[in-house]
Amino acid sequence: PVVEDDIDWWSKYYASKGELNKCGSYAQKGYETLTILSHPLELHEIYEGFSDFCRTFELSRGKTKFEEENEIVGEFKGLFKVYPLPEDPNEPLPHRTMENLPSNSLEECVVRVYIIRAIDLQPTDSNGKSDPYIEIELGKTTIDNRDERIPNTTNPVFGKMFELKTIIPTAKDLIIRVKDWDLLTSDDVIGQTTIDLENRFLSKYRATCGLPLQYNVTGPNQWRDSVRPRKILYDVCKRNNLPVPELLDEQTIKIGDYLFHLEDFEQEKHLTIHVGDDEERLALYILHKLRLCPEHVETRPLFNPIQPLIEQGRLELFIDIFPRSQGSPGPVFTITPRKPKP
Incomplete structure (x- = not known):
């Protein structure tokens, strides 16, 4: 999209947050805002966790001993509906609620992940800061921006878009990690979040690309x-x-x-x-x-697998999913962070 004078994507972002001193002439020109969510998109009160079409049931391996923990080995996605039958067999059957089902064939998709910023990351360095960067895993694909790490901060502004290809449901779990860069030792995972792309793809709320x-x-x-x-x-x-x-x-x-x-x-x-x-x-x-689902920025808590119940910070982001069967995706938003004016 074209950038006009003092207007960029961040103008929309700040106008949506009510920070009019940072949005230039965006609001005065009548441009629309987006929805800022303080929680994950699927937890919005009207979206039913994006389980409106089908629900996810974890499959665990059976225990040999009572003390053993359940081992999750997969997922089953489905939904059961029970209809009361009329007493008179000549009366029409109840209206089916599950009609016009989405195709169950494999769907090749382009996924764009826009990472805006992280908030209150748990520091991992001795100076009370971190050198964070983003790593994204989807199926067998892993990409990162390690070379663009942001030094000495717990509130980094990333402004980075990652584009990946996937086949739903073969590779549906998008894992976003915030990692801490280290020179001499292996990089630590500060926290991560997992997003089920299949649920967004199948939901009646059309969570594939937020509507402006x-x-x-x-x-x-x-x-x-x-x-x-x-x-x-x-x-x-x-x-x-x-x-x-x-x-x-x-x-x-x-x-x-x-x-x-x-x-x-x-x-x-x-x-x-x-x-x-x-x-x-x-x-x-x-x-x-x-x-x-409207155009939005969602906020997701980050957790570390070592301490799964303790929040390690939050991440602002939004995701677009474009099925290949519906044609080529539109232009990419440029969300590169602003540079201070000299």
């Missing part, structure tokens, strides 16, 4: 999804057994008995020169009414 508040085709907030809003709206309605959206004209969409008019959403909005077509903007407004 506005559909822009140019500018600093250019649309980054591989699918445009109207196609997303069609797919969401189909999956949730809703009527197919009908485009009556460029500013009116009908879904069942409901009519949605663009003017109802934009009466008090200040539109920039970067917005896209009317029907795409309207579709996006409707999608937000369906409570799908």
Whole structure:
């Protein structure tokens, strides 16, 4: 996306946090903000842990002795539904709640991991600081930015994007580690967090790529999804057994008995020169009414496997998942940290 004058991705970030002294003219120009979450995305109150489609059950190996700990050897994902049958066999059966299921075939995906910053990391060096960097593991792939470690800090601003390819569900667990660089000894793991990409991919809340508040085709907030809003709206309605959206004209969409008019959403909005077509903007407004996952930054606690119950700091980030079957992903956000002006 294009950067305008004093506007960059960090302008949106600071405007969203209410730190207007750091966002330049971003707010005055009418650009939209994003959602800042103080917790992991899946723990948001409406998202059901992204287990709305299927739940995860750990599989453990049987014990030979009572004192032995359970050994987790895998996971089973599934969901059971019990329907009461009518007493009269001539009455229709209950409506099925699990229809239009996602495909169970392997899905090749591009995954973009945006690491914003870490907060209150547990120090590992004798000076009460650390030299943190990021390591990401997904399946058999491990990448890091060790050469870009940030010296002597417990609150590093990383501003780094990592792009990986994966096949869901073959490699679904994304592990993000914050490690401490050491010159003479092996690098220590400060803390890590694990994200189940398959749950996000399958969820009805469409947690693959957070929806921005506005559909822009140019500018600093250019649309980054591989699918445009109207196609997303069609797919969401189909999956949730809703009527197919009908485009009556460029500013009116009908879904069942409901009519949605663009003017109802934009009466008090200040539109920039970067917005896209009317029907795409309207579709996006409707999608937000369906409570799908918005554009966001989530905050995840970090834990060390050696001390699994003690938080070692927090990490701000967001993740985009782009299935290859839906086309090429949009442009990358540039989140490089700002440099002090001389």
